[in-house]
Amino acid sequence: MTNIRKVAELAGVSVATVSRTLKSPDIVSPGTRNKVLKAVREAGYKPNLMAVQFRSRRTRNLVVLVPTIANTFFARVISGIQEAAQQQGYSVLLCNTLGREDMEEMYAGMVTTRQADGVIQLRAYNPFPADAYAPGTPLPMVNACEVLDEAPCPTVKLDNRTAARVLTEHLIELGHRRIGMIKGPRRSPLTRDRVAGYCDALEAAGIALDESLLCPGDFTPHSGYEAAGMLVAREDPPSAVFCESDEMAIGAIQRIKQAGFSVPGDISVAGFDDIAFASFSDPPLTTIAQPAEAFGRQAVAMLIEVLEGGMPPHTTLPYELVIRGSTATKR
Amino acid sequence: MTNIRKVAELAGVSVATVSRTLKSPDIVSPGTRNKVLKAVREAGYKPNLMAVQFRSRRTRNLVVLVPTIANTFFARVISGIQEAAQQQGYSVLLCNTLGREDMEEMYAGMVTTRQADGVIQLRAYNPFPADAYAPGTPLPMVNACEVLDEAPCPTVKLDNRTAARVLTEHLIELGHRRIGMIKGPRRSPLTRDRVAGYCDALEAAGIALDESLLCPGDFTPHSGYEAAGMLVAREDPPSAVFCESDEMAIGAIQRIKQAGFSVPGDISVAGFDDIAFASFSDPPLTTIAQPAEAFGRQAVAMLIEVLEGGMPPHTTLPYELVIRGSTATKR
């Protein structure tokens, strides 16, 4: 093991000088600096970062809590996180929580045990025990994508309600009045907000809400497939279906076609997220594009600010209605 | 900061006893053990794992080098890695390398700087500098999925050649003789092996190889779309296309349909991987199913064995030909 002491000996200086040369080269004289650098090279010295971190009480690790990495939307968010973290000199500790709160709590505990400096939570749940931090102390966390209503930390989100409203309005403008909805998990604020936006649009258009047109889903293609099955089995299927994720929309389209309906001829289908496959589905999906990577980058920037003692404001990212071939005029 | 010393004082024992109580409770007497545990609770003591790791020279972190997390196949592999690591008490440091060797080298360097114990590399590249370890010393690495030919470490792979052969044979049995292929990145051993398997099948069936039927791709849907464009623009398009990934197959299907051909009526299409969307494409994709999560779990198990001084053998995981609606008899 070649450590700082060896380098110091080799350079004929003290360990303090070696440390200084590596951390703040400008405060050591050019002469010694060169000697030290040369010794570092000769010894093939790599600082033991475990010791550095231990000593300086910072790991530069960020824990990321993701509900399912298998969801392509989250995969993109993580790309963004990773990219930004890397640029700022942080590493990403990934936890695929599958929405399990015990997992989330356990990984958030890595901050308590000093294995990480902060956490980015992509789900609406606070993984820190109530007594972990004194009241008033900011949590070393940023909550992104699926956000708590009364988050105890800064958040990065979309205006889901308005986005859902805009998408529903698009459907209404095409002449649809019976619009089905395939929802996300029941207790998610995301689901609630998107349903609210859907209701807003119906109400503004003077269309009565038919609760039986709202089906539960869990964001997976399979759940979209199942939910669409309920819808097409009705005597009076809707002429359009709004799915709360592209993955569910893709599943729904398959089921609708299997039932003998054409998309968008008989039934229009819209999604949410704009994942890569959205434009490759048949027909290509009309959807709300979310800036997934930007969610990740923004969350990192804000978390670092929090870790440095700042208190960044809640942030709302823009969405965009992307109209493709899966929605058409009601015939 | 409540540290081990405080707990020791509170319990009226030495720090060593506290340490022992926490690490190997069975070697301390029940009486002291209870005293210590009580003090731990009262003090709300959480061991500083940074110190533990520093002292015991193990981080229990595993670096994972993934070419693109946005690829759903890799996302599944990572799920498997995460799950297995977690069970064994390891955490996952994720790096989305985008195939950049400098990134891979940098993150592999986390082992050198003791921020991680080992690396799982999912691409055919050795990220360690040649002189990092003495010749003969096993590298703290496992190479999975896309594997080096002369890997300097244990590997987990598929028999890509045979799998490709089996898939091609399926196409040949359906009567196809002009079979296009959309390949992966040129220099990848994966591409080479799958092309070899494709050639094996042709040769066994007495079909001459037509190199012009082989198109380059990069595993993304878009590249599949583009490559299929070349194929359908020919005077004599193939009657079947073998894509080296499902994502490319999904892109290819879209392009083929756009050109006015039906799938599988006019042109059969097959993929590779069996990602979740494979069964939701239209038509559902015939493909080679790879045990993605198993790749991850296996890689973790083997890496831990390596870290413990073992030398696990190279492992080959099973594949399965999954026949769905995208391939049919040549008409």
Added chain:
DNA sequence: CTGAAAGCGCTAACAA
């Protein structure tokens, strides 16, 4: 600008 020295919080000989 440089060096000596005191730890960070914990583990692991070694003694008792």
Added chain:
DNA sequence: TTGTTAGCGCTTTCAG
């Protein structure tokens, strides 16, 4: 079974 003690490799006062 328990305590004493010497560090792990590094940073950071505090003197010089």
